[in-house]
Amino acid sequence: MDIGLAIRTIRKQKQITIMQLCEGTGLSKGFISNVENNKTSPSIATLESIADYLGVPLPYLLLTSEQRMNVVRKHERKETTAGSGQIKVQQLTAKGAMRMSIVELPAGASTGISKHAGEESHLVLQGVIQAKQGEDVEMLEAGDSFTWNAIVPHEVTNIGEEPAVVLIAVSKELELDHLLNK
Numbered sequence: 001m002d003i004g005l006a007i008r009t010i011r012k013q014k015q016i017t018i019m020q021l022c023e024g025t026g027l028s029k030g031f032i033s034n035v036e037n038n039k040t041s042p043s044i045a046t047l048e049s050i051a052d053y054l055g056v057p058l059p060y061l062l063l064t065s066e067q068r069m070n071v072v073r074k075h076e077r078k079e080t081t082a083g084s085g086q087i088k089v090q091q092l093t094a095k096g097a098m099r100m101s102i103v104e105l106p107a108g109a110s111t112g113i114s115k116h117a118g119e120e121s122h123l124v125l126q127g128v129i130q131a132k133q134g135e136d137v138e139m140l141e142a143g144d145s146f147t148w149n150a151i152v153p154h155e156v157t158n159i160g161e162e163p164a165v166v167l168i169a170v171s172k173e174l175e176l177d178h179l180l181n182k
Helices: 003-013 018-025 029-036 044-054 058-062 174-180
Strands: 078-082 087-095 098-105 119-126 128-133 136-141 145-149 154-158 164-171
Touching: 003 029, 003 044, 003 058, 018 029, 018 044, 044 058, 098 154, 119 128, 119 136, 128 145, 128 164, 136 145
Parallel strands: none
Antiparallel strands: 078 087, 087 098, 098 164, 119 145, 119 164, 128 136, 128 154
8 A cells, every 4th residue: 555655646636735735734744745755654534634635535545556446448458259259258347356348149149057156237238138047037128237146057148130239247256256166
């Protein structure tokens, strides 16, 4: 965790001088300098004062670089295939236990039956699909959405005559995954 760098970066982005920060928080220039250079660890009350002056939520200052926003540009998306290469999968973003993808299924294609820890949410962007989980079977069209617990075997099939495109968000309980792989 690099609290000092976060404070300095935000201060500079907002074009706030160290002296302005000192005046706004009542802290000394030497103390602010030591905080920004990670030579001292400020108390939560002091951090709260700095965060308030900078106009950012206190928890933002406590995030590690891995916990901050993760951006994937369109040209940086990883593309893979599934189902004998006929299903196209674009990985939009992934962070920790969360990932989001766009899946394109040609007419008649199916994801096959799968199961894993976590939950999935789907939004049909184009086409007509059939979502099946256990005895539940639903036909969904563009604009329809659904969520299911992914530990129960499930399958998505394109039942239309055109390609179907589905946005899928998966929240995975990583610590449970090993139980399903036995």
